[in-house]
Amino acid sequence: METSAAPDVDDAAASGLSTQEAAARLRAGEGNTAVSGSSRTYATILRTNVFSFYNTILFVIGATLLALGRYNDAFVSVGLGLVNAVIGAVQEIGAKRKLDGLQLLDQKSVTVLRDGVETELAADQVVRGDVLRVRAGDQIVVDGPLLDGGRVETDESLLTGESDPVAKAQGDDLRSGSLCVAGDGHQLARDVGAASHAGRLTLEARRVTTDKTPLQRRIDFVVRLTMVLVLLMSGAILAQAALEGFTLLRVVQTTAVLSGLVPYGLFFLIAVAYTRGAARIAGRGALVQQVNAVESVTHVDVVCTDKTGTLTTGRLTLKEVEPLGGTDAERTLGRFARSVTTPNLTTTALAAALPGDAVEPRDEIPFSSSLRWSGLVTVDGAWVLGAPDALAPHMATDLADAVASRTALGLRVLVLARADGPLRDRNDRPSLPSLEPVALVVLADELRDDVVDSIARFRENGVALKVLSGDDPRTVAALATQAGLDAGDPVAGPDLDALDDDALDRLVARTTVFGRVAPEQKERIVASLRRRGDYVAMIGDGVNDARALKGAHVGVAMRSGSAVTQDVADIVLVDDSFAALLPAQAEGRRIIDGLAVSMYVFLARVATQGLVILTVTMLGLGFPYSPTQVGLTLLTVGVPTFFLTMWARPEPPDPNLLGNLARFVVPTALITGAFGSAVYAALYVSISKGFSSGRTPAEAVEQFQRYTGLTATDADFVEASATIGAQTGLSTFVCLASFGLILLLRPPARIFAAWRDPVPDRRPAWLVAGLVVAFAAVLFTPVLSDYFGLTGPARPVFVIVLPALGLWFVAVSVVLRFRVLDRVIGYDQLPGKR
Structure with missing residues (x-):
């Protein structure tokens, strides 16, 4: 640590603290320590993301299924919730680390008076009551008054936005976060650490203020509404299960299926869409944080x-030089700008625009905000460049009208003048003699x-x-x-x-x-x-x-x-360049369009499954889904919505998204649910009657024994066989119908244009073809069909499902094309809808 003798200071308070006094104040918490983070703790972030209300339900179900040995069911039940929890936690932890790292002060060493001598210390070792030496180029690290009779100029643009330096005299406050650009003096540390201006700004900047977007709020509303409906439905179904004497395994499986109705995958899809959008616009000049x-x-x-x-760019451009005398004004001005030893924005702009060679100055008065002029003495004489009102008292020529006409246009006006005498007084302080104006210099802020x-x-x-x-x-x-x-x-x-x-x-x-x-x-x-x-x-x-x-x-x-x-x-x-916000807007529209169509697919599936579950359960025909069969939503929802979001177009957002969702989802879910329930009931009754009458072939009996894990002599074999067979037919119908909904939402041809006009993009049609092939692979591959809880391909299933699918498409197309729901509820008669 280097020390040097302290200069004489006028103010008695500037003698500084002793080492013992400073140490005591540092121990008492009066040091200029960096402000601590104000964002949420890591434990809080993990707890709120991992153990959300929805995830807690899934974890309880998953743990019970694991205890019962249903490992596949458990994995399907909790997997998506964990993925969402990880994504949310990672994003919030990243934001927390960035906020906690915020510091307005650069934490370089400062000069402090301790025990009567100047001592170099780290900024966080300064304490309240210390006296700091402030020189040009130093950052102000505490708040407090300027003590002695010296003068300094500070750049407060970082704090206030004002670009001009601010002159400070004895008693004036110096604010932490500003920069000393001229002068020399001593400052009393009155406010330090979190109490200082820089500390307060840093704490305010660390405040967590994340707004949910309109689409996020809509999706959140839809998910919450769905959860409420699922809870009500769960209560009714589980109450009936208790009356009918369901086993614990059946109750847990039923709960797992019902919890799977919540379209929680939308949050995952949002994260994927946002991440991809951020990557796309990064190449266009906008980094998304x-x-x-x-x-x-x-x-x-x-x-x-x-x-x-x-x-503006922060640079100045020369707009005009109006000569006022016989001198070659432009060359004189260019020589002046190139000869100064302390260039600024003004002289830099002049040197770039005007001719003239640099000369060695005999004397120089640097520009300062207190003087509002600068001077240069060369072999050619003494020259002054400054603000018209600062030079006007020393000039005989009235330039007020010429200056006013230009400042009214937002231009900066300076005057170049020749001095008739020295630029300093007897005490060697800057002083203006009589001036002869040479040129009016007009500059403008440079627009981007x-x-x-x-x-x-x-x-x-x-x-x-x-x-x-x-x-x-x-x-x-x-x-x-x-x-x-x-x-x-x-x-x-x-x-x-x-x-x-x-x-x-x-x-x-x-x-x-x-x-x-x-x-x-x-x-x-x-x-x-x-x-x-x-x-x-x-x-x-x-x-x-x-x-x-x-x-x-x-x-x-x-x-x-x-x-x-x-x-x-x-x-x-x-x-x-804020022009980068324009492609960001287009990318945002693409995301909204993709997520909106994904909401149509998600909610149509949720509503359909809910209606089928209610109908089948109330009919007393078993339970239409098992947790593993819910995993087929990967094909009906997961994969389609991912690609539809990626292929979306930057169309204007739908201002009536929730209303249009209802107008599409309600009729399609009602029709699909009705047809799906009919398919399930037909197969359930057919299989039950076949086993009861003894007409079922031995080969089929053997297959159902493998599917159910029961023997034909078991009491519940017929019910289990009828349930799994009907579930296979229902899953087949619902999957194929879901693929058909994609064609209605992104119609490749006029025949599918019941909801909207055909689109030129053929990728959704090829996606549907691929999904049909993938589902066929699941159905015809024993390992896959067993994993998803389905029987193998059976002729009775196709005999019932395929005709039902054709009738379903006709019914949905008619209802959507002619807006039957709108007519029934009178939607088209509402003001502004006709």
């Missing part, structure tokens, strides 16, 4: 964006190349844009106009503080441009838009945007922005 943002961005109807770094086109495309898609900036409202409004926005009357952030929520909502609704807005005001604007029912995306690049990003439905950060902003964002634009 919160997987549901892929779909969420589709619903956005208001985009709030910062100015610097989003609409794709901003104008992107804003136009957003407008075409019905998306409104609002600009929230820390810069002057007039400047921001002018830039917004250049970008193609109707800026209207800009509003300054301080004007919002006096407004209540209702007044704020009215103002936000009619305003496009907000300037001089603080982080809290950005957050209020986003909250106002959400209260109005808008779906909001917030784009930002600084820490000052983090709170608004957390409050929006979709938080979007720039790759060049702060690390904190990137970490809290749902999406990071890797090329710093």
Whole structure:
């Protein structure tokens, strides 16, 4: 550890703490320690994902089936729940690790006065009451006042969004997270750790705020509704089972089948679709960090964006040099820009645009926000470049009108002038002599190349844009106009503080441009838009945007922005172009379309199975499914929905998704359930009568003995044989009918276009053909048919199933094509439906 003698400090408090005092305060918890994580613990994440209400039911059923030796049934019952639990836990743990790693401060060493000498310490070793030395290039790590008579300038753009340095004098607060860009002084550590500005921002950024998307909420509603119906149905069926003296095994198997009706696989499908969508748009310039943002961005109807770094590149471009004297203004200005030893955005833009060779300066006054001018003394004389109002008292020429006409357009205006004397006073401090204006220099913030086109495309898609900036409202409004926005009357952030929520909502609704807005005001604007029912995306690049990003439905950060902003964002634009949100919207539409058609398939299967179970059970014909037969949903639902989601098109979301689901699912489930129950009953009665009459061939009796594990002399052999035979016929019918529903949802030809118009994509038709072949392989392969609890192929099954399938297709096509359900319930007579 290196130490050096401390300089003289005017303020007595700047003598610093002793080593013993600092150690005592550190032990007392008054140190500048990094804020701890505020997100959920790993144990909580695992517990809530693995032991959810639905998973708990499945685990109990699975454990009972294992105890009874029904290993296949147990695996089918709990497998999907475990997969969903793992996916959910992995995603949440990843988000937690990112949030817990957030730190606004870079934790480099700082200079502190200890025992009267300057000492280099790690930032987390600073304690309340310490005195810190602050120099140009240092990050401010605590909150507190500037002590001595020196002056410093801080860059607070990371905190406030304002790009201009802020001059600080004795007594002014320096805020943690800002950067000292000029000057030298001492600061008292008043607020440290979590109490400091940086600590509070970090804690706020770590707050877990994950919104469910509209599609997620709809699917969640459907699953919850299905669970309620399944619970009611389970109670009725199990009560009947108790009255009829069902065995424990039968009760557990029945419960496993009923729990399998819950379309929990939709959550798994969502995870797969979101992951694939995120991978697709990553190549288009958008890195997705919160997987549901892929779909969420589709619903956005208001985009709030910062100015610097989003609409603009952060660079300046030279628009005009108007000579005011006989000097070659452009070459003089170019020489000035190339000769400065401390270049800034302005001189960099001038050097790139103008001719002129660099010369060795004899003296230089660097630009500072307190002076608002810079000076250079060369062999050609003394030159000054600065703000017109800062130079005006020293010039005889009135430039006010020329300056005002350009600043009204949002342009930055500077004046290049020749000095008639030295640029320093007797005390060697910067001072302006009389000036002779040489040129009016007009610069503009550089718009990003794709901003104008992107804003136009957003407008075409019905998306409104609002600009929230820390810069002057007039400047921001002018830039917004250049970008193609109707800026209207800009509003300054301080004007919002006096407004209540209702007044704020009215103002936000009619305003496009907000300037001089603080982080809290950005957050209020986003909250106002959400209260109005808008779906909001917030784009930002600084820490000052983090709170608004957390409050929006979709938080979007720039790759060049702060690390904190990137970490809290749902999406990071890797090329710093919000044009990447447009392909993200298209990908989100693709996901919604795919998941919507998957919901049709899922719910049609659930409703059909539920109706068949109720009907068959009430008829007293056994139970129509076993847990292993439920595994066939891999063919009827799992595989089809996976591919249909992958092949979806970016079509506009259906605003009446739940209503249309009901209009499709109700009639198809009623018809399919009725035909399925009839098939089951016909086979059950036929097989029972065959065994009772003794007309069943010996070969068939032997096969059923193998299927059931019973002998023909057992008391329940006939019932078990009739049940498994009827279950095989039911499964065959329902599987083939489910494949037919795919053709109705994605019709390859006019004959299937009962629900919607034919689609040019032939892949769904080929998928159906493949599924038919796969099911045939299950039915005709003994190992597979035994695994799924089916009998082998039998002529009576096909004699009943195939004609029923033909009649089913005709019935479903007629009901859907002529919207019979709509007519029966009067749906087509509702306002706006005709």
